[in-house]
Amino acid sequence: MKIGYIRVSSKDQNENRQLEKMKQLGIEDRFIFIDKQSGANFDRPNYISMKNIIREGDLVYIDALDRLGRNYDGIIKEWKEITRSLGANIVILENETLFDSRKFRDMGDLGKLMEDQFLSLLSYVAEQERKKIRQRQAEGIALAKAQGKHLGRPRIALDTLSKSQIDILENNYLKWKNKEITGVKFMKMLGLKKNTFYKILKEYAARKSL
Known part of the structure; x- marks a missing residue:
């Protein structure tokens, strides 16, 4: 069975680009799971719902690794749980050449080793990007405050x-x-x-x- 997982960081962001990709892959609407929240952890209602229906041999499509999450240790843990404990496969569409767990599975123990190396590298990059985003946000807020700018919604007076x-x-x-x-x-x-x-x-x- 094909399953699609989509995540955007907030309710204001649009998931249509990711959704269109999933539909082009022929994934049924009922098997597309969408969360609108941070990727800092995996306590997301629809991600949890998706994991609850995954069965051995299923194929989970995700647009990019950072859509799965932005936490280094968490990405590795969740990837291994889905591919090894649940027996499903994951395809990261943005890096499909590298991240299609079916390819690693066919290579046996060597495939697991290669998969672990690639996964560690890219999940590390994803976490570093999250840290840079938070740093840029903090610097932007500090600069705005220093310039006397009001943050948040415009004040109504x-x-x-x-x-x-x-x-x-x-x-x-x-x-x-x-x-x-x-x-x-x-x-x-x-x-x-x-x-x-x-x-x-x-x-x-x-x-x-x-």
């Missing part, structure tokens, strides 16, 4: 509201104060979440009192 939001605020503020409309309704009208809504109203009230 009274002055950042649109003209239509300001109009809604001005036309309904007293109605809310007089309990003619509820806070929940007012929030929806303004399109704001609870904490931001009360922060904006506090700012608006302070400005009106000046």
Whole structure:
């Protein structure tokens, strides 16, 4: 049976490129497993689900080694568990010439030795790349903070509201104060979440009192 495993680092990333590859290989949708989270560990719900259905002789396709994971020891452990304990095979599409466990299996003990060497090398490279990414992120955050830049989502304040939001605020503020409309309704009208809504109203009230 053909199985496909796909991983992207976050919910914002698109898995379509990897998914298209799996479909071109003729893998059924029900046997394609997708996780949207970091590759730092293997505690991923769909990865675990995939391993639970793997049987001897199955063929697992993965786009690139770092899609399997980015942890040096973990990659080696998981690879050996799938190929040796579960008796399945793995093909890494990005490095198919080197990483097709069927080729190593046919070479017996020598194949295992060669597979271990290649796997150690490439998983080490994958982990080093993860470390470099984290270092670049840390350096970028430090630089942004040093330059006084705000990180994360843009802060919503009274002055950042649109003209239509300001109009809604001005036309309904007293109605809310007089309990003619509820806070929940007012929030929806303004399109704001609870904490931001009360922060904006506090700012608006302070400005009106000046």
